Amino acid sequence: MQNEKVLELTNLRTQFITKDSTSTAVNGVSYHIKRGEVLGLVGESGCGKSVTALSIMRLFRDTPGRITGGAVMFGGRNITEISEREMAKIRGKEIAMIFQEPMSSLNPTMKIGKQLTEVILKHRHISVREAKELALDMLRQVGIPRAEQLMNEFPHQLSGGMNQRVMIAMGMSLNPSVLIADEPTTALDVTIQAQILELMKSINEEHGMSILLITHDLGVVAEMCHRVVVMYAGRVVEEADVHSLFAKPLHPYTHGLIDSTPVIGARIERLKSIRGNVPSLDNMPEGCVFGPRCDSFEDRCGREEPPVFHIEQQGVLRKCRCWTAESQSVGKD
Amino acid sequence: MEKLVEVIDIKKHFPVRSGLLGKKQSVKAVDGVNFHIAKGEVLSLVGESGCGKSTTGRLVVRLLPLTGGRVIFDGADITDISEPNMRPKRKDMQMIFQDPYSSLNPRMKVKRLVSEPLLVHTDMDEAARHKRVEELLEVVGLPRGSINKYPHEFSGGQRQRIGIARAISVNPKLIVADEPVSALDVSVQSQVLNLLQDLQKDLGLTYLFISHNLSVVEHISDRICVMYLGKIAEVATRDQLYENPMHPYTKALLSAVPIPDPSKKRRRIILKGDIPSPVNPPAGCNFHTRCHECMDVCKHEPPQPKDVGNGHIVACHHHLC
Amino acid sequence: MENFKNTPFGEFLKKFLRRKTAVVALAFILAMFFVAIFGMQIAPYDPREFDYGNILQSPNADNIFGTDEFGRDIFSRVLVGTRLTLSVSLTAVTFAMVFGTILGLVSGYLGGIFDNIFMRICDVMFAFPDIILAIAIVAVLGPGLQNVIIAVAVFGVPTFARIMRGAMLSLKQSLYVEAARSIGVSSFRIIFVHIFPGAFSTMIVNYTMRIGTAVLAAASLSFLGLGASPTEEEWGAMLSIGRNYLGVAPHAVLFPGLAILLTVLAFNLLGDGLRDALDPKYK
Numbered sequence: 001m002q003n004e005k006v007l008e009l010t011n012l013r014t015q016f017i018t019k020d021s022t023s024t025a026v027n028g029v030s031y032h033i034k035r036g037e038v039l040g041l042v043g044e045s046g047c048g049k050s051v052t053a054l055s056i057m058r059l060f061r062d063t064p065g066r067i068t069g070g071a072v073m074f075g076g077r078n079i080t081e082i083s084e085r086e087m088a089k090i091r092g093k094e095i096a097m098i099f100q101e102p103m104s105s106l107n108p109t110m111k112i113g114k115q116l117t118e119v120i121l122k123h124r125h126i127s128v129r130e131a132k133e134l135a136l137d138m139l140r141q142v143g144i145p146r147a148e149q150l151m152n153e154f155p156h157q158l159s160g161g162m163n164q165r166v167m168i169a170m171g172m173s174l175n176p177s178v179l180i181a182d183e184p185t186t187a188l189d190v191t192i193q194a195q196i197l198e199l200m201k202s203i204n205e206e207h208g209m210s211i212l213l214i215t216h217d218l219g220v221v222a223e224m225c226h227r228v229v230v231m232y233a234g235r236v237v238e239e240a241d242v243h244s245l246f247a248k249p250l251h252p253y254t255h256g257l258i259d260s261t262p263v264i265g266a267r268i269e270r271l272k273s274i275r276g277n278v279p280s281l282d283n284m285p286e287g288c289v290f291g292p293r294c295d296s297f298e299d300r301c302g303r304e305e306p307p308v309f310h311i312e313q314q315g316v317l318r319k320c321r322c323w324t325a326e327s328q329s330v331g332k333d
Numbered sequence: 334m335e336k337l338v339e340v341i342d343i344k345k346h347f348p349v350r351s352g353l354l355g356k357k358q359s360v361k362a363v364d365g366v367n368f369h370i371a372k373g374e375v376l377s378l379v380g381e382s383g384c385g386k387s388t389t390g391r392l393v394v395r396l397l398p399l400t401g402g403r404v405i406f407d408g409a410d411i412t413d414i415s416e417p418n419m420r421p422k423r424k425d426m427q428m429i430f431q432d433p434y435s436s437l438n439p440r441m442k443v444k445r446l447v448s449e450p451l452l453v454h455t456d457m458d459e460a461a462r463h464k465r466v467e468e469l470l471e472v473v474g475l476p477r478g479s480i481n482k483y484p485h486e487f488s489g490g491q492r493q494r495i496g497i498a499r500a501i502s503v504n505p506k507l508i509v510a511d512e513p514v515s516a517l518d519v520s521v522q523s524q525v526l527n528l529l530q531d532l533q534k535d536l537g538l539t540y541l542f543i544s545h546n547l548s549v550v551e552h553i554s555d556r557i558c559v560m561y562l563g564k565i566a567e568v569a570t571r572d573q574l575y576e577n578p579m580h581p582y583t584k585a586l587l588s589a590v591p592i593p594d595p596s597k598k599r600r601r602i603i604l605k606g607d608i609p610s611p612v613n614p615p616a617g618c619n620f621h622t623r624c625h626e627c628m629d630v631c632k633h634e635p636p637q638p639k640d641v642g643n644g645h646i647v648a649c650h651h652h653l654c
Numbered sequence: 655m656e657n658f659k660n661t662p663f664g665e666f667l668k669k670f671l672r673r674k675t676a677v678v679a680l681a682f683i684l685a686m687f688f689v690a691i692f693g694m695q696i697a698p699y700d701p702r703e704f705d706y707g708n709i710l711q712s713p714n715a716d717n718i719f720g721t722d723e724f725g726r727d728i729f730s731r732v733l734v735g736t737r738l739t740l741s742v743s744l745t746a747v748t749f750a751m752v753f754g755t756i757l758g759l760v761s762g763y764l765g766g767i768f769d770n771i772f773m774r775i776c777d778v779m780f781a782f783p784d785i786i787l788a789i790a791i792v793a794v795l796g797p798g799l800q801n802v803i804i805a806v807a808v809f810g811v812p813t814f815a816r817i818m819r820g821a822m823l824s825l826k827q828s829l830y831v832e833a834a835r836s837i838g839v840s841s842f843r844i845i846f847v848h849i850f851p852g853a854f855s856t857m858i859v860n861y862t863m864r865i866g867t868a869v870l871a872a873a874s875l876s877f878l879g880l881g882a883s884p885t886e887e888e889w890g891a892m893l894s895i896g897r898n899y900l901g902v903a904p905h906a907v908l909f910p911g912l913a914i915l916l917t918v919l920a921f922n923l924l925g926d927g928l929r930d931a932l933d934p935k936y937k
């Protein structure tokens with residue numbers, strides 16, 4: 001793995017602005033993905049993890065979502081500022097995205113083969129026959145057994161797992177440098193999830209494609225990712241490599257999340273849990289957003305929101321947005 | 334140990350017609366399932382989508398009519414009881430649903446929601462019901478002011494608590510919990526699991542716990558029943574199943590669960606292909622199309638469930654001899 | 655008050671008040687009801703008083719809508735006619751709703767052969783244009799306002815029945831109805847406590863919209879001479895007489911026509927507003 005950053009978000013802010021209200025779904029988020037890396041983006045529903053992905057792709061179409069601050073650097077450019085036409089060239093070709101519901105992201109009235117070749121032809125100047133060849137090749141690469149037949153079938157004729165493979169094939173067909181996978185296995189059964197995760201891992205290892213894996217499942221993170229960014233209430237609360245994160249989580253939220261996940265073979269009498277509920281976007285607590293649910297809450301947390309502290313452990317840099325990390329910090333965002 | 338529930342060879346076939354003039358077929362959602370639940374026990378049904386676990390849960394409480402087999406509840410055969418005669422019996426068997434957003438009537442306040450079972454099954458007066466609802470909300474950990482609120486004012490976890498309060502209000506003997514924590518976030522999921530465990534201990538409840546999540550099932554169950562395509566693959570106690578899984582499907586299922594610990598690397602059994610359609614389940618052993626230990630006999634002969642010792646039941650040709 | 659805002663009704667009110675056209679329509683309809691009750695008292699002249707010295711007058715300071723061929727004040731007749739129009743359409747639509755709802759509920763709940771037969775009958779009725787059906791019914795029963803009410807009610811029944819049946823079928827499948835069943839709630843209580851209120855909002859919207867249709871149908875029947883007698887203050891009947899003098903006194907048809915138009919429009923706009931406000935998907 002190289003250290004080159006292929007995609008970098010700095011201080012990104014995305015808001016949903018309607019006539020009556022403004023809610024800030026992503027509030028000053030910074031992280032980056034290195035070449036050949038699988039970066040996990042973890043958090044619970046409403047933490048803004050999917051919105052950051054949509055912000056990168058600028059896929060807000062019919063929603064009142066808008067990027068209101070910060071930058072997304074890709075290929076030396078801030079892609080939040082380029083024209084829609086240029087963005088369309090990046091989407092799919094440079095950065096591809098797959099979604100939780102593969103069925104709803106494929107066109108139900110178009111044959112699989114046609115959808116695949118159309119995407120390829122849109123971005124590459126090759127003949128229809130070559131595009132078909134390439135599509136077929138892609139389907140085989142993602143482990144679809146009867147690829148020729150499948151080219152002539154419609155999405156509803158396939159299972160969820162098969163459709164997700166087709167989506168991955170489509171995502172890979174233009175050889176993008178980043179693949180964003182938004183909860184790619186959440187709608188699938190465990191045994192099918194295992195197949196898809198295996199496939200994504202091999203794509204990452206063989207093609208060196210960077211993957212931004214968005215998930216709420218810590219098991220998936222541990223299996224797949226090199227580095228992890230934890231989000232809570234529209235903010236990044238912790239960032240670390242996967243081993244340090246699970247061995248010694250720094251942020252109380254990460255700690256709580258890991259402790260409240262039941263693990264096979266753990267056999268503990270009683271699960272730990274985080275008290276209370278995730279705050280709603282229009283009712284954020286004062287100071288630290290995790291404060292009201294935190295066991296290490298102090299007076300200061302109720303007044304001042306902590307910055308993201310940088311900490312160095314055994315030569316590795318980690319980040320943590322908590323006052324408890326201040327004493328070891330070597331810098332901050 | 335006394336059995337609270339016993340199901341004998343239960344079947345549920347849903348008729349389907351493919352296309353307008355297509356021939357009539359049936360989805361064999363549940364196809365000959367046997368198990369029992371002892372009093373005070375937590376029995377879990379696990380399996381992937383389409384394995385028939387939810388249908389089985391509904392058959393046990395007779396929310397669906399059976400196509401075949403018998404259901405014995407608390408010593409009485411409830412298979413053929415008519416719906417009006419079934420109603421008073423529902424006091425003893427309550428259900429908790431997966432989706433806390435749609436299982437509560439959005440037009441009813443918490444007070445009416447939680448007191449509805451009391452209204453139906455007891456002769457408590459208004460004041461007594463009010464008092465009982467307040468007690469119940471306290472038991473499930475909802476704030477006092479909740480009583481006059483509507484479901485949409487609560488988060489997912491809180492709504493599931495309302496559903497739980499409703500289910501325990503008439504002191505049932507059995508609770509069928511259909512994926513009760515699947516729709517919840519991890520941090521809230523553990524709160525609800527702890528609550529369910531506490532209630533089971535305090536009120537001496539018996540659970541039929543339906544879930545696809547093997548980690549949650551291991552945490553909460555005494556015994557586990559693994560289902561595949563409408564049939565039972567394996568029934569065992571928690572220790573037997575997680576330490577010594579015998580059915581190849583159980584082994585694959587267990588190995589497929591991602592473990593949240595990057596330092597543990599395991600050998601994983603990746604199953605080939607998709608789950609077959611329950612309209613046309615494979616002949617022989619219904620798992621043979623995906624099985625990594627498939628033999629010739631598996632393709633023709635469906636394996637009969639066999640007790641391999643200490644109540645550990647496996648339906649696999651590898652364990653028949 | 656804080657509590658009230660969170661009730662479904664408070665929520666509904668907030669959303670409804672944001673829809674300006676619907677609020678205006680509602681105000682107009684309320685004013686109509688006022689006029690319907692106190693029309694006789696407000697009307698500047700006796701609507702039945704003939705004044706042969708003053709026939710077919712154009713609108714002027716004394717008769718702001720002008721007069722008809724018998725010298726009756728059209729403004730007074732339009733005002734007083736409100737009562738007839740509203741009472742005929744409201745009675746008809748109310749009957750249609752009551753019978754339609756009952757039939758729809760029973761049909762949806764029982765299912766099977768009864769449901770099948772009933773729905774085919776509805777299909778047959780849907781195949782006829784409303785007004786033709788109404789004319790046929792009045793032709794059989796004979797002219798008269800009472801029979802207009804029956805005709806308008808009859809062709810409204812299938813619409814209500816179908817909506818109720820649809821709601822019944824979809825709510826019967828809903829998880830909260832299944833949850834109620836699992837608790838042991840009786841079918842009767844499930845229908846009336848859980849299903850009916852769920853379908854209520856659709857019924858209200860349809861009821862409002864249907865009144866507009868009924869006003870139009872009743873006026874048409876009277877226009878054709880199948881409803882109110884020419885002496886009665888009925889907008890359709892007024893149009894019918896007035897059309898003979900269209901060349902010399904266009905106001906004799908203009909004002910009753912306008913009254914019909916505005917009434918139908920108001921009920922339709924109110925219905926639209928109610929639908930948006932009652933739909934939880936709209937914010």
